[in-house]
Amino acid sequence: MKKNDNIQIAIEKRIQEEVDFLNNMSPNGLYAPIAYALSNGGKRFRPRLLLMAMEMFSEVTNIGLDAAMAVEVFHNFTLLHDDIMDGADLRRGKETVHRKYDANTAILSGDAMMIYAYKKLEGLDAVLQAKVQQVFTQTALEVCEGQQYDIEFETRDFVAIEEYLEMIKLKTAVLLAASLKIGAIIAGANNEDADLIYQFGLKVGISFQIQDDILDVYGDAETFGKQIGGDIVSNKKTILMLLAQKSASKVDGKLLEHWLSKEIFNKEEKISSVTSIYNSVGVREQAETLQQEYFDEALESLDAISVSVARKQPLRTVAISLFKRNV
Amino acid sequence: MKKNDNIQIAIEKRIQEEVDFLNNMSPNGLYAPIAYALSNGGKRFRPRLLLMAMEMFSEVTNIGLDAAMAVEVFHNFTLLHDDIMDGADLRRGKETVHRKYDANTAILSGDAMMIYAYKKLEGLDAVLQAKVQQVFTQTALEVCEGQQYDIEFETRDFVAIEEYLEMIKLKTAVLLAASLKIGAIIAGANNEDADLIYQFGLKVGISFQIQDDILDVYGDAETFGKQIGGDIVSNKKTILMLLAQKSASKVDGKLLEHWLSKEIFNKEEKISSVTSIYNSVGVREQAETLQQEYFDEALESLDAISVSVARKQPLRTVAISLFKRNV
Incomplete structure (x- = not known):
């Protein structure tokens, strides 16, 4: 994966625009933590997959970049709320949102962040939006299911291999898969x-x-x-x-x-x-x-x-x- | 407001179906708290407004009932997360979700509940869905903004009357307004x-x-x-x-x-x-x-x-x- 290819540059530029936009929204106490969570680096792997899928079937468009932001915003929302649940102090070497601010802020800003992810899909043509969103919503629910299984497994005596594979599928793999599929759908596959x-x-x-x-x-x-x-x-x-x-x-x-x-x-x-x-x-x-x-x-x-x-x-x-x- | 008119009966029946459905979803640890939160009574005022708006412009349909569930599920999601933030023990005389289960469950089930609200809009025709959802997403963000202002006002020395009116507008009024508007849109207004x-x-x-x-x-x-x-x-x-x-x-x-x-x-x-x-x-x-x-x-x-x-x-x-x- 080249770090400075066109797709990566487009993603980083777009994320910076989102961060700047969010930092100027009111109330700042709600939106600044979202901007903070989104600006905290990472490989941007999900939006990258989405755009690579688009390129496979046609080409990257601005609307595609919006959808790429939707999956990246959603992913970072899950990290934000997971960090509260795990009581984690650091995320990629920086203070987690609930430590930098407080738990209530992290809950509420996380909620707004998830809604904001849906907002990023609004630019799509209606028929495409309905199709993309069905994948997005189903996947978002599955990610919550995966997190729940992961929590439950911690305190269970016995976990079968199949259950474990199902858990990692839901918690991680479905969002990678959905990112690719959404890119493909938007590109007309x-x-x-x-x-x-x-x-x-x-x-x-x-x-x-x-x-x-x-x-x-x-x-x-x-x-x-x-x-x-x-x-x-x-x-x-x-x-x-x-x-x-x-x-x-x-x-x-x-x-x-x-x-x-x-x-x-x-x-x-x-x-x-x-x-x-x-x-x-x-x-x-x-x-x-x-x-x-x-x-x-x-x-x-x-x-x-x-x-x-x-x-x-x-x-x-x-x-x-x-x-x-x-x- | 009659308690036993057709609209109210339809809403209660539909909510019971949702509750039964959610109670049978896996993992139960994720979905049972959502069913619990949704089954906790209340006037069902928002779905009622949505359906009354439909009746004003045409008639109540099954798709309308889905949208009515979307606003009611969303409303109860906000109560669920607000109760964590407020440290509330009781909601309508029953234990709050974070007391009956725990805070992490309340966070995660609340997240899934909000996503589930979006799922309820999937039955709409694509053009209608895009239109309804724009109202829904904007409103959901505004409700978060209202909650944030409400929290900030608690610790502020001075709050202007205009700020207070803006806060109650965002925290409460916009969702009532949006419920009516969504009903009107679906009914073809x-x-x-x-x-x-x-x-x-x-x-x-x-x-x-x-x-x-x-x-x-x-x-x-x-x-x-x-x-x-x-x-x-x-x-x-x-x-x-x-x-x-x-x-x-x-x-x-x-x-x-x-x-x-x-x-x-x-x-x-x-x-x-x-x-x-x-x-x-x-x-x-x-x-x-x-x-x-x-x-x-x-x-x-x-x-x-x-x-x-x-x-x-x-x-x-x-x-x-x-x-x-x-x-």
């Missing part, structure tokens, strides 16, 4: 192609989340950008943990339970012991196989779209570059 | 009539809020259904308080400041003293004049709508019955 690009996004998203779980244990701290083993320390029910719980020998299973229930422990010791169990069960290989399956299915969907191979190349390149993150 | 019915709702709403402030001090506890003088006890910046601060003599003004800054006091004494100041300044009459002006303007807008007098009668009756609440 037929229903079949719009569904195929949705499937491509969905599978890439799930594959990406599985990879994220793997990298948290087996990644390189510097390239990964997070502390290695953080998920193990916090008892997070990742795909690795669920696979280990499912397939561990009796001895390993008991040892795993021991570490999961231990309240006071040496972090390094816990990470190293649990990783050893993972290694003896072979969960990394299982997870990588699963990830590869989703990735292959994603590319199959991309291949089946009825445009030239050349037009598909940019999205293929993005998918491959995601998959090839340094382990 | 022309733009001028849709704007007139909006103005009618806006003015009735402001008039109603001013009356609410008056009744809090001068109402009959039993008919009003709230403790008399509650606003005085909590130093709420009502229209009476702002008028008193604006027009009080030097002596009354100082006495008012004394009561506003006193942290430990006898409630009855404070209510009685502040009411005496109100009486000596004559704020009740000033507020009633203001209320009457808005009410007259409301009826002027209603009169100007291009349908027969008979068709306007039901909404006129509702407006008059609101205005004639027992003092």
Whole structure:
């Protein structure tokens, strides 16, 4: 993914315009936190996917940029409210909205932010708007469902692999998929192609989340950008943990339970012991196989779209570059 | 307003269907709180206005009922999130969502509830949907703005009468007005009539809020259904308080400041003293004049709508019955 290509430049410019606009809206106490949340960097991956899908089927338009803002505003709204729920202090190295302001401001500005996302779809022709919005609304509900499952899983004793995959699908993958599909719809793609690009996004998203779980244990701290083993320390029910719980020998299973229930422990010791169990069960290989399956299915969907191979190349390149993150 | 007429019956039936539907959605942890919030009674005033507007211009349809659900779901979403911000324990005598469940559930279910409101508009024909939704989205943002002003006013030393009127307009009146306008649009009213019915709702709403402030001090506890003088006890910046601060003599003004800054006091004494100041300044009459002006303007807008007098009668009756609440 080039950082300074036309699409990225157009997105950054448009976001800056939105931020400036929001900062001038009254009451400032409502809109400034939205501007703050939206200006907090990030890869702008969802609007980028939306516009890349447009380019695959025709070309990027101003109306497309509006829709790209809708998905980016919505995504940042979910982060804003998630940060309240998680009690998170920092987001991309900056104070979260509820810390910089307060929880009530974060709730109310978040609400206005979500409504504002819908406003960004108003420029579309009515028939297109109805079509796009059906995808948008369904996806927005699913993202809430994913967040709810994620919260519920934290306190549940047992989570099946299928439930976990459904959760990451809802919480993350559907919005990537919907961004692509909305771009395709606006660019005039037929229903079949719009569904195929949705499937491509969905599978890439799930594959990406599985990879994220793997990298948290087996990644390189510097390239990964997070502390290695953080998920193990916090008892997070990742795909690795669920696979280990499912397939561990009796001895390993008991040892795993021991570490999961231990309240006071040496972090390094816990990470190293649990990783050893993972290694003896072979969960990394299982997870990588699963990830590869989703990735292959994603590319199959991309291949089946009825445009030239050349037009598909940019999205293929993005998918491959995601998959090839340094382990 | 008859409680058992056709419109009311249709609304209650439809709400029950929504509640049943939501209670069967997964994850239940996300959707049951929405069903709970929606099933918590209330006058269903907004959907009623929407459907009465439809009847004024043509007739109530199923699609109209969907839109009526959209405004009612949205309204209850705002109550749900407002209750978190206010730390309220009870809503219409029942536990608030964040007390019955928890704050995180209330935030997330509230988010899903707002998205669900948008979903209720999907049955409309695309051109109508775009038109209705523009009103809906603008109104939803304004309701957030009103809530923000309301929060800010609590900690401000001075609030101008005009600012207060703008706040109650945004926080309450615009949604009543929008409900009527949406009903009119769906029923095929022309733009001028849709704007007139909006103005009618806006003015009735402001008039109603001013009356609410008056009744809090001068109402009959039993008919009003709230403790008399509650606003005085909590130093709420009502229209009476702002008028008193604006027009009080030097002596009354100082006495008012004394009561506003006193942290430990006898409630009855404070209510009685502040009411005496109100009486000596004559704020009740000033507020009633203001209320009457808005009410007259409301009826002027209603009169100007291009349908027969008979068709306007039901909404006129509702407006008059609101205005004639027992003092």
